[in-house]
Amino acid sequence: MSDTDMIDAVLDRHHRDGTRLMQILRETQEQFGWLSSATLTRIAEAVAWPRAWVEGTADFYSFFHTRPMGRYRVLWSDNITDRMLGNSDLMQAMCKKLWLEPGRVSEDGLVSVDTTSCTGMCDQGPAVLVNYRAITRMTPARVGEMVGLIRSETPVAEWPAEWFAIDDNIRRKDMLLAHDLAPGQALSAALERGPQKMLAEIKAAKLRGRGGAGFATGLKWEACRNAAGHGAGATHYVVCNADEGEPGTFKDRVLLTSYADLVFEGMSIAGLVVGARKGLLYLRGEYRYLLEPLMSALATRRTAKLLGKNILGTAFEFDIEIHLGAGAYICGEESALIESLEGKPGRPRIRPPFPVTHGYLDQPTTVNNVETLAASCLIAAHGSESYVQHGTEKSTGSKILSVSGDCERPGIYEYPYGVTVRQVLEDCGASDCQAVQISGPSGLCAAEAEFDRKIAFEDIPTAGAFMVFDETRDMFEVARNFAHFFAHESCGFCTPCRVGTTLVRNLMDKIARQHGSPYDIDELFKLHRLMQGASHCGLGNSACNPVFDTLNKFRPAYEHRLMSLDYEPAFDLDAALSQARQMTGRDDAGAHLQNEAET
Amino acid sequence: MNTTSTFNLDSEDIPFTPGQTIMQAATAHGTYIPHLCWHPDFSAHGSCKLCTVKVNGRFGSSCTIEAQPGMEVENRTTELDDKRRTLVQMLFVEGNHFCPSCEKSGNCALQATAYELNMMSPHFDMFYPDRPVDASHPDILLDFNRCIMCALCVAASRDVDGKNIFSMGGRGLLGRRVHISSESGKLGDTDFAVTDRAASICPVGVIVPKRKGFAVPIGQRTYDLAPISKQVKETMP
Numbered sequence: 001m002s003d004t005d006m007i008d009a010v011l012d013r014h015h016r017d018g019t020r021l022m023q024i025l026r027e028t029q030e031q032f033g034w035l036s037s038a039t040l041t042r043i044a045e046a047v048a049w050p051r052a053w054v055e056g057t058a059d060f061y062s063f064f065h066t067r068p069m070g071r072y073r074v075l076w077s078d079n080i081t082d083r084m085l086g087n088s089d090l091m092q093a094m095c096k097k098l099w100l101e102p103g104r105v106s107e108d109g110l111v112s113v114d115t116t117s118c119t120g121m122c123d124q125g126p127a128v129l130v131n132y133r134a135i136t137r138m139t140p141a142r143v144g145e146m147v148g149l150i151r152s153e154t155p156v157a158e159w160p161a162e163w164f165a166i167d168d169n170i171r172r173k174d175m176l177l178a179h180d181l182a183p184g185q186a187l188s189a190a191l192e193r194g195p196q197k198m199l200a201e202i203k204a205a206k207l208r209g210r211g212g213a214g215f216a217t218g219l220k221w222e223a224c225r226n227a228a229g230h231g232a233g234a235t236h237y238v239v240c241n242a243d244e245g246e247p248g249t250f251k252d253r254v255l256l257t258s259y260a261d262l263v264f265e266g267m268s269i270a271g272l273v274v275g276a277r278k279g280l281l282y283l284r285g286e287y288r289y290l291l292e293p294l295m296s297a298l299a300t301r302r303t304a305k306l307l308g309k310n311i312l313g314t315a316f317e318f319d320i321e322i323h324l325g326a327g328a329y330i331c332g333e334e335s336a337l338i339e340s341l342e343g344k345p346g347r348p349r350i351r352p353p354f355p356v357t358h359g360y361l362d363q364p365t366t367v368n369n370v371e372t373l374a375a376s377c378l379i380a381a382h383g384s385e386s387y388v389q390h391g392t393e394k395s396t397g398s399k400i401l402s403v404s405g406d407c408e409r410p411g412i413y414e415y416p417y418g419v420t421v422r423q424v425l426e427d428c429g430a431s432d433c434q435a436v437q438i439s440g441p442s443g444l445c446a447a448e449a450e451f452d453r454k455i456a457f458e459d460i461p462t463a464g465a466f467m468v469f470d471e472t473r474d475m476f477e478v479a480r481n482f483a484h485f486f487a488h489e490s491c492g493f494c495t496p497c498r499v500g501t502t503l504v505r506n507l508m509d510k511i512a513r514q515h516g517s518p519y520d521i522d523e524l525f526k527l528h529r530l531m532q533g534a535s536h537c538g539l540g541n542s543a544c545n546p547v548f549d550t551l552n553k554f555r556p557a558y559e560h561r562l563m564s565l566d567y568e569p570a571f572d573l574d575a576a577l578s579q580a581r582q583m584t585g586r587d588d589a590g591a592h593l594q595n596e597a598e599t
Numbered sequence: 600m601n602t603t604s605t606f607n608l609d610s611e612d613i614p615f616t617p618g619q620t621i622m623q624a625a626t627a628h629g630t631y632i633p634h635l636c637w638h639p640d641f642s643a644h645g646s647c648k649l650c651t652v653k654v655n656g657r658f659g660s661s662c663t664i665e666a667q668p669g670m671e672v673e674n675r676t677t678e679l680d681d682k683r684r685t686l687v688q689m690l691f692v693e694g695n696h697f698c699p700s701c702e703k704s705g706n707c708a709l710q711a712t713a714y715e716l717n718m719m720s721p722h723f724d725m726f727y728p729d730r731p732v733d734a735s736h737p738d739i740l741l742d743f744n745r746c747i748m749c750a751l752c753v754a755a756s757r758d759v760d761g762k763n764i765f766s767m768g769g770r771g772l773l774g775r776r777v778h779i780s781s782e783s784g785k786l787g788d789t790d791f792a793v794t795d796r797a798a799s800i801c802p803v804g805v806i807v808p809k810r811k812g813f814a815v816p817i818g819q820r821t822y823d824l825a826p827i828s829k830q831v832k833e834t835m836p
Contacts, residue, residue, distance in 0.1 A: 056768025492775030
């Protein structure tokens with residue numbers, strides 16, 4: 001098959017539909033390793049899009065390459081938890097063995113080694129992606145073996161199977177993870193109730209979004225249901241947000257690995273309520289290895305009449321498709337996710353209008369987190385009354401936490417809402433804990449004094465990340481890692497976030513080099529105030545949170561690095577003018593800089 | 600009844616018609632809200648954030664927020680202008696802006712806005728990015744060193760010229776850039792014409808005509824004559 005035939009086969013598989021560009025680009029790249037200029041032209045012609053649009057998308061995502069990146073691309077997950085497990089030394093050792101600089105492709109085009117944002121394997125790191133396949137628990141021995149396999153050009157598919165083993169590490173089950181529902185049970189209960197009553201049940205259960213923001217799921221579904229579709233293709237959509245990019249979060253990975261039926265069933269229930277016939281699951285590119293198992297789970301559901309036409313013998317029709325992302329944290333934002341689903345760069349939209357009225361392909365769309373959809377099954381099957389027995393008044397039900405960092409038992413912990421930070425720390429075996437980063441870099445850095453606070457929407461809301469740092473950890477380095485993360489993931493759309501995240505990163509690096517002064521600390525606060533109010537979306541608004549939190553709670557970690565705690569510049573502007581004053585014979589107020597500044 | 604609707608902008612009553620944004624209503628009234636990526640002829644892009652105002656105490660972009668009766672909007676306060684000055688400084692340091700040698704000096708919205716906001720220095724360290732110029736087109740030079748990512752060329756080429764020659768792509772500070780619709784990525788390999796709307800839309804000095812320089816002497820140019828805040832128009836070049 002010629003190159004053109006291979007591209008055309010991919011294009012045909014996607015009906016030459018530009019809105020499927022992400023999948024077209026990924027599948028094409030899986031064939032060729034990268035996306036050449038000619039390939040992009042061919043794709044643009046076939047989907048009848050301006051070439052610049054196609055290139056704009058290819059250029060936006062970290063996992064698409066418009067130049068060759070080596071037949072083996074090794075990406076080291078660079079979350080702070082990977083750092084704490086020694087990924088830097090391992091990556092350096094790998095580069096040394098391969099005679100490589102990080103980020104550069106070897107002269108023979110064989111291999112490149114670089115870092116990537118958190119790959120969601122924090123409980124079994126240090127982790128890497130090799131040609132976008134996840135490998136966990138890297139060790140010096142594995143690095144050595146891997147280098148050998150790369151040098152001998154052994155296909156990744158033939159590498160030791162145990163390297164690709166990914167554990168669920170479920171440590172504590174509650175109502176969701178210990179569910180006893182058979183596939184179809186919740187959906188059948190929902191069908192029996194009908195959409196109106198099912199919606200009422202979700203509202204009565206006070207279900208709220210598990211992605212962190214905590215918006216009432218019932219209100220979202222209702223707004224979507226009530227919104228009219230637009231134009232000839234008027235319809236409604238359900239989107240499952242499985243772009244679990246917040247560093248330290250990996251609970252959706254486990255739900256999709258071992259509870260996929262529950263997630264798909266939740267999507268179907270949402271479809272029934274909002275009146276959708278199609279659901280889309282947006283799976284982050286880092287979880288590429290889950291695509292085939294999820295596809296086969298979908299096929300099983302179709303055979304069982306749980307998807308497709310006449311579901312469970314009723315008139316209800318609903319099916320689900322999986323879209324893969326390509327390495328962009330911003331796509332976790334629901335409107336950016338929709339842009340990505342439509343084949344565009346993941347740029348958050350101007351809101352209003354909100355997705356519930358103008359979402360995917362401009363149609364009413366409900367975007368829900370994986371865990372929210374799974375939880376809706378419990379409400380469908382057992383009713384709201386039993387659901388509200390769990391959790392707190394304002395936060396009903398349970399929350400799945402992904403625990404990593406300095407503890408004996410990292411992994412998945414499900415609790416009823418209202419559990420204290422201290423309880424979680426006790427259960428996971430964290431001793432001498434200094435701080436916990438809750439809900440990832442954009443969340444809260446909790447210090448010891450806050451450990452009696454509760455995991456709940458009314459106290460500490462979270463998407464699930466729970467990264468533990470013991471007394472030996474340097475909280476400045478934690479914040480610096482997060483500053484690098486945001487600078488890398490800023491989409492670049494708005495000025496404050498595009499430039500601000502890089503300015504913050506540079507200031508943190510300056511302080512790390514022991515060149516900082518109190519002035520730089522003030523600059524960090526100034527940037528925080530600007531970015532928090534002026535940014536286009538949540539990324540920019542929360543990008544300074546880790547810096548702000550650690551500056552307030554762990555100030556000594558910064559101060560011991562500063563050149564001087566009461567820094568005065570050696571250069572005195574007013575004194576420098578003394579010669580000029582002498583020459584002109586002036587000594588009035590206007591001839592003094594200091595005086596001028598004071599007036 | 601609708602025609603009498605007003606909102607309050609810095610203690611001035613601004614009339615508006617339903618559906619108008621704060622920016623549109625203020626502009627129609629002749630009141631200046633600093634902005635760079637907004638243009639009266641095109642739908643709001645909302646990226647520069649210069650037009651950030653405080654609406655009933657909350658920050659928001661005046662180019663995208665619809666006016667509502669009785670809204671209290673803060674515009675030229677010290678707090679907001681301080682933020683805007685920082686944003687302009689950010690735009691200066693992320694690109695390569697050398698006003699004294701730039702043909703657009705005096706006609707440049709970035710420069711004029713910096714003067715308006717009393718920007719005295721770039722404040723931050725310059726990034727000095729590597730942004731190659733594109734001289735491939737016979738009549739137009741593209742100097743991306745001066746790009747502020749406003750995407751007005753994208754809108755003009757798409758909405759007026761119907762050519763889609765430009766597109767914003769890439770990610771983050773170093774990646775974000777204007778893509779040109781040709782396999783070579785060169786403007787010379789597109790059907791771009793000097794008569795296109797997109798050829799005259801650039802608020803800074805990225806898209807400049809060749810063989811025509813300093814036709815109007817420095818000192819007599821648009822923003823030499825009056826500050827940008829005194830030249831509020833509902834239609835602009």
